[in-house]
Amino acid sequence: MIIRDIATLKRTVRQWNQAGETIGLVPTMGALHEGHLSLVTQARARTQRVIVSIFVNPTQFNNPTDLATYPRTEAEDIALLPDVDAIFIPTAEAMYPEGFSSTVKVSAMAETLEGAYRPGHFDGMATVVTKLFSLSEADYAFFGEKDWQQLQIVRRFVQDLNLPIEIVACPTLREADGLALSSRNRRLSPEARKNAPALHAILQEIATTIRQGQPIAEALDNGMKSLIAAGFGPIDYLACCEAESLTSVTTVFATKHDNGALRLLVAAALESVRLIDNIVI
Incomplete structure (x- = not known):
């Protein structure tokens, strides 16, 4: 109807x-x-x-x-x-x-x-x-x-x-290569579509290093460098936040937080298409 x-x-x-x-x-x-x-x-x-x-x-x-x-x-x-x-x-x-x-x-x-x-x-x-x-x-x-x-x-x-x-x-639905499904994906050129899964992969790398004890600010800084190297830009934000309040967390170790209490969030352009994604830490 x-x-x-x-x-x-x-x-x-x-x-x-x-x-x-x-x-x-x-x-x-x-x-x-x-x-x-x-x-x-x-x-x-x-x-x-x-x-x-x-x-x-x-x-x-x-x-x-x-x-x-x-x-x-x-x-x-x-x-x-x-x-x-x-x-x-x-x-x-x-x-x-x-x-x-x-x-x-x-x-x-x-x-x-x-x-x-x-x-x-x-x-x-x-x-x-x-x-x-x-x-x-x-x-x-x-x-x-x-x-x-x-x-x-x-x-x-x-x-x-x-x-x-x-x-x-x-839960977020993803393509087999990790790219989060989005209406914006249809605007990606073939070359950009090939590179787009790096967004999720880099988030996973950051989350892994934070779980292993790397200071959050350092992990985010390395993540920014990886995004730029992968062709993303401008990068509006790459942030680690408390999952519910969205309060930014940069100065403590993730191990001080309960499992799942932190979330990585990113918004970055690839060519002219702005993509967003997030994962739990």
């Missing part, structure tokens, strides 16, 4: 609620790939009804060119979703009608890493996701771990605002 207006979505959701059925939401901006479909699979396994939203959200783009060039593949996306109960494809005018003036803002953790390079991005994301939670009345929402900072921010505002929804984190 393809739904393009809010009234129809609310009417459909009301019927499911009256029947006592659980609802899962997979929010996307389209240009779907196997990573998105893995979220749908998890939603289908956990809930009785699954909604996939496809909405290129203008408020989370700080660069108008990025918004204009973001891939829009609606027909292909719909064809990939034969087993979901509803595909919600609203217009920008429906989501942000004239006079719309409210924003969900998560301070501190939304101002570092991606937030430092994409001002307003997480405010736009948090606002539209909150609207989707409300409109879908979902019991569960499914997010990929590839966008680790986004996942933590969503968890934070759901907790802070006492929203009646459970956030389910789904």
